Amino acid sequence: MTDHILQTKALKKTFKNVQAVKGLDLNVEKGDIYGFLGPNGAGKTTTIKMMLDLTQPDSGDILINGRNTRETGVLARKGIGYLPERAQFYRNLTAHQTMEFFAELKDAPKEECDELLAKVGMEKWRDEKLGTFSKGMVQLVGVAQALLGSPQILILDEPTSGLDPRWARALKDIMLEMNGKGTTVFFSSHLLSEVQEICKRVAILNKGQLVIEDTVSRVSEGLTGKPKLIIRVSGDAASAVKALIDAGFSDTQVHGQVISVNVDANQKSQVMKILALANADVEDFKTEESSLEDAFIKYIGEDSTPGGDRDEA
Amino acid sequence: MKPDINIRKVKAIAKKEFMDNVRNRWVLALSMIFLLLVIVISYFGGASSGGDVEFQGFKATVATMSTLAAMLLPIIAIMLGYSAVIGESENGSLGVVMGCPVSRNDVIIGKFLGLGSVLLATIFLGFGISGVIVGAIAGFEDSLAYLLFMVLTFLFSMFFLGFSIFMSTIATKRSTAIAGGLVIFFSGMIAGTILIGIWVATGGGHGSDDGGGHAGHDASTA
Incomplete structure (x- = not known):
């Protein structure tokens, strides 16, 4: 048995005539804080969506705890806390009602709703409707929601985007804290500094292909030495x-x-x-x-053309 | 393939849909419009057919209301349904829900039931309150027919709700979903009108039993 908690094997996805992900192999170990790096349009979001079965891969497999998600189906998502990029929720529900809703979907204890709102610093707005919140506040409720039910794996897509530096810091501390309790954290980012700051391992994705996957220090070392x-x-x-x-x-x-x-x-x-x-x-x-930034620029080259992250239509 | 349905998850989704949409200003506004409409029609409705301007009983009110309800409720149902799936997919909240251990069936059934409850609340608030008022003034005779009218109106709008949610699941954009909903609405109207036309032309009566006439309209549209 490996101690790989999350793996992708030869994962492929094509949208119309754009190959978004071209045969991706990722290996996330239990207890990792795993940074998933890449420029916009590299295929990060598509990969994450495939991990959660929100998008079906054309071919390839996803293994969670060594079990193929094609076989485990809905249960594959048990024990995963997920927050998509720039998620919005329901305008007419309060922060607490939103948490209760997700607690029901995840079979998480109701007491966690208030605890987690407090953890992300949103307890003051517990009974306010999300329609009145700023983007950053909505994002924090999204983080709190992802932590419901003490997930084994946290999958966060660009979690710090839209947060001011103070809250980005708090979120990184939460990720470290959860990791300390044994949660594996997988998050995508285009900010190298935050990956370098908290990650143990990192993968760099460019144009749908894995450029490198290794520990942060080895990725940084590997370039100039x-x-x-x-x-x-x-x-x-x-x-x-x-x-x-x-x-x-x-x-x-x-x-x-x-x-x-x-x-x-x-x-x-x-x-x-x-x-x-x-x-x-x-x-x-x-x-x-040498920093991860040097590595990043070196690995993906100067020619990478910017493009939007592709969503499933 | 086994049906992938978890009643508790369906309930959670239905509850969320209800809470989120029942506070929607449009839904509230339309309930109020129904309420006023029933009272106004009950009072003035007789005038259009040469009768007196006074509160009429349920039978006459239903006769006038049925056509209006048949127009308005599908609109509400389509409004509620069209963005149910594609709207949430566009803003990202569907992703969070689908990232939970729930099946697609749970989500669709939950949405249908939750939004259906919103329709039920709208119909029973709008028609119910005004029904009590009309009944108190003009008497409660034929109130069973009025109740039947409400139930049929509800079922009729559930049909449109189902269709617009279906459109919402297959559409790739919110605008496509509403276009699909409108196509169904108008084709439903046209088909219904033609069928009624045929029914009348082939000797069916309209004035004899208005409650039944409405039911016939429902069935033909469905």
Whole structure:
């Protein structure tokens, strides 16, 4: 037995003549916080919809707890908390009535309704109609709804979009807290910073294809392998750069008095010595670890054309 | 294939549909229109056929009301049904519901029953209250016929509700769904009128039994 809680195998989906998802294999392990990254139109939403059987794949399988969802049917969705992107609810129901409705659909205890509204900070608006709420408030009720019934897996599609930074922070804390209690969290995002911040593992999707799936640190490492040393010098920067390139640091750039060079961690002192010999006084320096953002741009390339996330019509 | 229906989930969805839609301003407004319409027709209805302007009994009121109800209720039913599925699919709430352990059957049946209850409430509020008023003034004779009229009107509008929910499930856009609903509404009207025309032309009477005439209209339209 694997400890994979959620898997897709050779998942394919085509809308009219657009191939939205082209044979996708994902492996989400139990206890993961899994970031599903990709530019708009990469097929993230379509993949998530297929996981929940909201869209039928053309071919391929989805396994939840090792069981094929084609066989488990409705029961496959038991134990999943799901929030679609930019969901709206019912204008004439209050926050509490909305929670009660979903509690009934999920066989969750009624007490959870108020607890979870409090968790997302919406208890003050418990008896107000959703028609009067801002987008962010509706999103928070949506998050509370997804947490009903202590789900094993949380699947959130762009959960922080539409939330102001304070609430985005609170939501990330909720995700971490749920994960601490053993919930596997799977969420899509186009914000690399939040994925880097809280995720253990990450997949990058581009044009319906998996680019990479690995731990966050390995995805970030895998691209340059070398941290970047950024040095501000006074004096002759040009000759300092020449000295560095002559010493074998070919990946060296200069902008005015700022030199950036990709080095291994143990080569930093060597760089400093070369600069001293070249009569460049170091005013300031810092190292920049390669970020997921670099990885992302590198992996998906510069040519990715923007397009809307495709919804099932 | 086994029927995938869970009564508790159906009930939850029906309840939600009822609560969400019964507070819809349109539904409230239309109930009020019915209420006033019945009273006005009961009072003035006789004048159109050369009678006196005074409150008439149920029989005469129903005779005039039946055509009006046959026009108005399908409109309400279509209004409630057309966005039931496609509307929620467009705004994303259907996705959240379908992400729960519920089947498509639960959702459709729940919606049909929930919106049906809204229709029932509209009819019994609008026609019921005014019925009591008319009855109190003009007497409660033939009140059974009036009740039958309400029940038939309800069944008649459920037919349109079912069709508009069906349109809503197969449509890819909200606008397509309402267009489909309107096509059904007008074809229903035309077919009904033609059938009544044939019925009258082939010797069927109109004045003899108005309650029955309405039922005939229902059946022919359905």
